Amino acid sequence: MAIQSRAGNMAPPEVYASLLVFLLMSHIPKINPQTPDDTKKLLTKLFTTDAYNKAVRPIDDQTKAISVSIDFSLTGIIEFDSQKERLTTSGYLTITWNDSYLQWDPSNYNRTSAIFIPQDNVWKPDIALQNGVSEFKGVGSSDLLVYAQNDGSVIWSPYAILQSTCKVDITYFPFDIQTCSLKFTSWSYTKYQVQLIEGNKGIVLDEYDESSIWIVVGSSVDTLQELVDATVVFSMKLKRKPLFILLNITVPIIMLSVLSVCVFILPAESSEKASFSVTVFLALAVFLTIVTSTLPQNSDKVSILSVYMVIMEGFNTLTVMLTLFQLRLNFRDVDADPVPSWLIKLQTVVERIRTRRWKKIQPAAYTQDGVLISGPGNTDIRDDRTVEITNLKVLPPKDTDAESSVTWKEISVAVQRSLPINAISQNLLKVWGKNDIVVS
Helix, strand or coil: CCCECCCCCECCHHHHHHHHHHHHHHHCCCCCCCCHHHHHHHHHHHHHHCCCCCCCCCCCCCCCCEEEEEEEEEEEEEEEECCCCEEEEEEEEEEEEEEEEEECCHHHHCCCCEEEEEHHHCCCCCEEECCECCCCCECCCCCCEEEEECEEEEEECCEEEEEEECCCCCCCCCCCEEEEEEEEEECCCCCCCEEEEEEEEEEECCCCECCCCEEEEEEEEEEECCCCCCEEEEEEEEEECCHHHHHHHHHHHHHHHHHHHHHHCCCCCCCCHHHHHHHHHHHHHHHHHHHHHHCCCCCCCCCHHHHHHHHHHHHHHHHHHHHHHHHHHHCCCCCCCCCCHHHHHHHHHHHHHHHHHHHHHCCCEECCCCCEEECCCCCCECCCCCEEECCEEECCCCCCCCHHHCCHHHHHHHHHHCCCHHHHHHHHHHHCCCCCEECC
C-alpha cells in the first residue's frame, strides 16, 4: 500500500529511505560491551571451577611433548667486555605455546576472546640462559603477564638483561669480528616433555639501538636436537668499529716504530742519542700495557698487533744496546786504550765496501793526496779534504795502511755503518729533502 500525503500525492523518496533504516535497526541484536564481570566470570571458570593447576603440563596426552616456539628481539648491546669474554645485552623473548586448559567459548563470556593473566598463575616453560655468567634464574618476573586466547594460544614476552659468555678471537684486533651466542634451554624439562623450537623470525632487530663500538653484521638461530635438553641457540656476528683504536693506539705505535729508526741519524757526540732510544722503548712499553689490558688473557688466540709490539720492543732493546755500545766506543781514549787490530780490519772492510758503493754513483780517480784526476764536474778541494762534485760530497779514500791513525771515533762510525738499519736512516734524510748528501 503506497503512502500518500494529505493532498493525495505520493510520499517523497526520503520517507521510504527513513522507514527502511528504521526496520533494519529494529532487527539488529543489542550489543553489550565487555565488562569486568565477564573477565571475572571467565577467570572463576578457569581457575576455580576447572581447578587449573600450573604444576601440570597443559596437554591432554602427558606422554607427548609441548611444542614451545621462541623468538628473540635484541634491543641493545650494553657492554662487550673482551678481556673477561662477557657480553651484556638487553632484549625480550617472544615465547608461544598452546595450553589445553586455557580454552573457552567466547559467546559464553560476552565475546571475550583474550585475557591477560599474571605469569605466576599459569604453567610456563622454565626457560633460562644456559651460558649465563651471573646467578642462574629463569627469565621473566612476577610483574609480567601472559596473553591467553580462547583457542589455548599463550604468548609470553619476558624482558631481560642478559649476561652471557662469548669466546673472543683477537687475532685481527682491532678489525676483529666476534660470534656470540645466547643459549636458552628448559632447565627442568627434557625435550620429551618440552620441545623448544625456533620461531619464524630468529633474532629480531626492529627495535635495536645501534652500539657505538659494535655493528651487528649477521645473526642466526638453531635448535640443538642431539642433546637431551631442549635448547635454542641465537647467534650474532659483531664487527668492531676500529676508528677509536686506530687513532689512539695503532697510529701512535706506527709513529714510534718510525722514531726508533731515527736514533741512528743522531751523531754519537749528541748527548740525546741514548736518552732518545730509551724514551722510544718506554713509550712502546706503555702502549703494550694499554693493549694488553684491553685484550683477554688467554693463549688460544694472540693478536697480531701484540706480536708486532713485542717484536718492536725486542728491536728497540737491541737499538738501545747498540747505541750504548757505540757511545762507549766513541768516547774511549786512543792513547790510554789503543784500537785492537781486529777492529782496525773491521773498519777497513767497512770503508772498502762504502768506497765501492760511492764509486758506482760517481766514478772518479784520486792521487795519493786526494786530488781528483778524472771524473766529470767542477772540483773544489777544501780544508776538510772533501771533494765536491756537483751536489755530491765524497770523502777521499783513506790510507788503510796507516793503522796507527785509526781512532775509536772512526771505529764507532764503522760499527754504525755496518748495521743494515743505517741505510734506512740515511734514506730518511733523502725523504726529508736534503740536497747535499754527506757521507761521513
